[in-house]
Amino acid sequence: MGVIHSSPLSLSPFTTAIRITGSSVFPYTSKANPERVINSPFNHTDNICLPNLLKPTKKFGSFSHFSHISTCLGSKTVPFKCFGKVREMETQEGIFQKTLIDFHGIDEELIQKMVYDALVWCSLHGLVVGDKSVQRSGKVPGVGLVHAPFALLPMAFPEIHWNLACEVAPIFNELIDRNKRKWMPLHRGLLDIHSKMLEINKKEEIRLGLHRSDYMLDEKTKLLLQIELNTISSSFAGLSCRVSELHRSLLNSYGEHIGLDPRRIPGNASVDKFAEALAKAWTEYNRPRALVMVVVQPEEHNMYDQHWLCAELKDRYPFNLLYSLSCVELWEILPDGTLLVGGQEISVVYFRAGYAPTDYPSEAEWRARLLMEQSSAVKCPSISYQLAGTKKIQQELAKPNMLERFLDNKEDIAKLRKCFAGLWSLEDSDIIKKAIERPELFVMKPQREGGGNNIYNDDVRTNLGICHKDHAVSELGVYGAYLRNKEKVISKRAVWMLECGTKVSSSNEGGVAAGFAVLDSIYLN
């Protein structure tokens, strides 16, 4: 059973942009917002290989092999046109200046240089994923690496909306924490565990949430609309920090030529802050010899995103990490609730698995999950937090008077409500009909987490049985962490950074990036 998540007519980030994936550079066309379409110099073929892009130009004479040629242009020496344009845009908060990143007429040679430099940057700075076409690349680090799919330049984003997104993050965190009612049976296994915890009146004294709230911007209603709130395995904190750095590095080199200022890309410290929150949870648990366990999937092409976080933990904090898989049979709980794995005490269980149906192939995984939930280890997230992040529950929260059950502050409630894009169940046949007729109005959210599962635009029709075509929609993700110990909130308003991903569905894309988000950062205006 799916849920259709309404989205407004003119999603601002829904544009053609230059997205660079494993073996190709390809543009996406916007139907929603043709005015803001980036007129890519590339042909609209599926896979434009870099050697073709880096073909000779007259400027540098005739080289016999040009595939390895690129120029790094520093500032000031080579004159380029300035492409930045400023126009006014009205929002519900008033009128503000908006710089559009307008690529009309941008020099093709310059784009080629930027692509080349960006690819080098990714390789040197660990903005990489496992190449799905290479065996073992999801299991063994260091082999089958390919740069992560990324957008060549940041997405323009109004500062006012960004501020709002940062402002509501701690409120959402609070909402997740308070959200303890017994929900409809949707995730049967999770709910069973949840019910058992309710039965034994299990108290989670230390509660840690590492969340990412995803938004789209509606140009018509001028609203920042929440698409989903991830409460388990919020990904790309590691790689998105790298993307912000990549874009800043490109703008340092080329910003003057294209009229963009690197300082307008907000700092992204999400990976530091997630590490800090995990470390604080370990401190609160207050057993110095206990380990932090990272529960991972047996095959994970996005492993370097996780390793960035783990590297931060290893470098800065004194505790030890234990990578593990969710299927664990020899774990045990001591009478006092201590969780032991192989005889070693676990203080914090950080899940980068456990959200997909395939993460529970047998009863053993469910037993392991139950065991963890019964223990006194800090779960990030607990079953309760995880359930609160499911689409069905978010849909419930969007109903009238629901937020009031969990939150007191009326202003907070109003802010959150403004962000709800509205959720309808697929059980409603009128909605299905409308989705088929006007697919651009909807984003179909499958009832699971993890990247690459969203189905946009014409693919809504596909999935409802009509046709095939892929498009991409950019989302802004804002990370936030929440940590409390009994009644003491340790990190509540701790809201940090953003990740900006363009999720593409995996059917038609080809290449190694299929199923990955195309990473982006934002440019404030």
Add this chain to the structure above:
Amino acid sequence: MGVIHSSPLSLSPFTTAIRITGSSVFPYTSKANPERVINSPFNHTDNICLPNLLKPTKKFGSFSHFSHISTCLGSKTVPFKCFGKVREMETQEGIFQKTLIDFHGIDEELIQKMVYDALVWCSLHGLVVGDKSVQRSGKVPGVGLVHAPFALLPMAFPEIHWNLACEVAPIFNELIDRNKRKWMPLHRGLLDIHSKMLEINKKEEIRLGLHRSDYMLDEKTKLLLQIELNTISSSFAGLSCRVSELHRSLLNSYGEHIGLDPRRIPGNASVDKFAEALAKAWTEYNRPRALVMVVVQPEEHNMYDQHWLCAELKDRYPFNLLYSLSCVELWEILPDGTLLVGGQEISVVYFRAGYAPTDYPSEAEWRARLLMEQSSAVKCPSISYQLAGTKKIQQELAKPNMLERFLDNKEDIAKLRKCFAGLWSLEDSDIIKKAIERPELFVMKPQREGGGNNIYNDDVRTNLGICHKDHAVSELGVYGAYLRNKEKVISKRAVWMLECGTKVSSSNEGGVAAGFAVLDSIYLN
């Protein structure tokens, strides 16, 4: 025609070590120095895949999938045996303490963790090469990446010898600069250009050399013996800095357990210093708008090593880089000697190509090289420097009374002479006979530059027509830069860092690392 380079009986770095290459972890066996053999826990098969290495152990219970499991052990919490041993070793300079890195009895699980962590580290920190088994990986950055082949731990190296190696580097630089006689016709094309320069009495006012002097250590004679002096395209300055950092990072995590102190790995600033020397040459040329041109090969799997240097240049210095290939037909020289490429003035030509016969597939490349040499641009290296680095000329320099022709300081001469391992020509049939009988005494040096071309041990026989077997020999490379403007020496004693590569011949190895040096760092004792 080859040259046999004699090497002493017991080359100290000629040992079994754990070398990690693209798709395998494999040990090398030492015949020369069995006492120092590292008793690797791995079977002596050619390719031991990591998933096998990361198999379950009792300690962590029974996991259903263990391939992605590793533990990061911080200091203090998990007790491990200390494996460091200290013994006295006599040298020509006296007696000093020598810590042997002895892997006898080292915990297999610990090695597995270190391998896993090291592979992650490489991926996040750009210690990568292009995987030769992936198309385009030598042409397009960001695709087909694989960690560079590296040794898991640094090679123990006596501080006294390291100091000597650093001390003689500027003397060798000076020698290269003064070495201007007309040599035997060996590199016909280079010599033709050299002759033409002598005819027109061409003065190179600004002379820049970025050199790497490679050594082996002879335990029998206690001598540091120079194997070769690279004067063109000295590679691995970029990646070897990363390897030093990798080893320091591993020793930060595991050093206490294996009795090694990360502070004993000397800092490696070679890439900074090479960048600084290039920048200084550009400053001396004194034309702010002129570019630095990096001449590269059309296909280069070691491109990230070059990109590290270029990244350093781009980040820290105001001039622009132009990547190019040596085959250039539309270059021009103005009457005042100014070199123009596509209308842009070139101040410094930095060669990462031009050393291999295949770099000159036609007359066009020779014309380009001649044009550059005729120009007033700073060549790194000039034809003269490049010739001085050829084996034949180094062999000549090793002859009695040759050094005295170029150097004045008797102490300097004595130091250099001590480092000459001795060179014999293959024209000498007695030498060939001896090489076949006692291959362990010789290292055959083909008459060309570039990694992966050395043939060691049993392969000497192979190449002379007898049998096949591969072994590896570790070398210590010390980087040095030399810059002078007319009579003013700007960087003379500028001696920095070390690179420690185990060159393996490419025939039997298999995997993507074939032909690459296996990178290492040193551990001072």
